[in-house]
């Protein structure tokens with residue numbers, strides 16, 4: 001039996017228990033996966049209590065991914081570069097921190113949407129935590145370039161610089177986005193949460209694959225992509241399921257069937 005959990009605040013609406021229950025059933029694995037609401041400022045005590053009670057691993061969601069990064073006693077390269085941890089595996093007294101968000105995005109793009117990222121030009125909107133979590137796995141697919149555009153240009157420039165040893169990157173302000181078509185545009189800003197679309201040149205969407213990391217509703221970015229003739233428009237539900245699958249595999253070494261779960265959640 002694997003004793004697993006997800007920590008967050010809020011946590012009530014998390015889909016993770018339902019997703020992991022389906023993975024467990026598919027792979028005939030005994031799993032007890034619970035939601036734990038950690039008080040703000042108290043994540044590490046709650047997590048340590050869970051570990052002491054026999055926890056084998058846990059997910060970490062908003063707002064504790066940086067606290068989890070600090071709690072981990074070891075970090076994968078992914079987690080180190082992301083500066084955040086969304087998955088911890090307990091191995092005796094070791095807490096191994098991983099970040100499966102970027103892997104989840106890449107697996108959704110490649111396996112579920114059937115795309116190849118090799119030699120593609122990728123534009124990421126935003127330069128916050130969400131962007132930092134996805135750049136390395138994207139670069140590992142050998143795109144021709146990952147461009148990071150942000151309202152505050154200096155943050156995009158810094159991230160581009162931090163990741164430059166892993167591939168071709170550049171960073172600039174949103175106002176510097178040209179109207180030339182781009183292969184893939186990923187919205188990693190939090191603007192959708194406020195019902196807003198970053199103010200950028202429309203031409204870059206023509207024929208592009210437009211992907212919003214958010215899920216659960218048609219976002220302003222998805223509407224913008226449609227109005228500007230994007231070729232494929234996707235929300236982040238596939239990424240949510242794929243990041244969960246990568247976590248499940250990290251704990252159990254079993255690979256679940258994500259497409260069946262995505263289909264169930266879209267019903």
Ligand code: ATR
Pocket residue numbers: 125126127128129130131150151152155188189190191196197198199
């Ligand atoms: P997250 O962890 O979701 O990435 P974050 O680290 O607070 O959250 O980053 C939010 C990102 O969304 C930032 O890149 C932010 O731009 P700034 O760095 O200039 O603040 C971007 N963002 C938020 N609202 C936006 C808006 N209305 N238009 C454009 N970018 C926006």
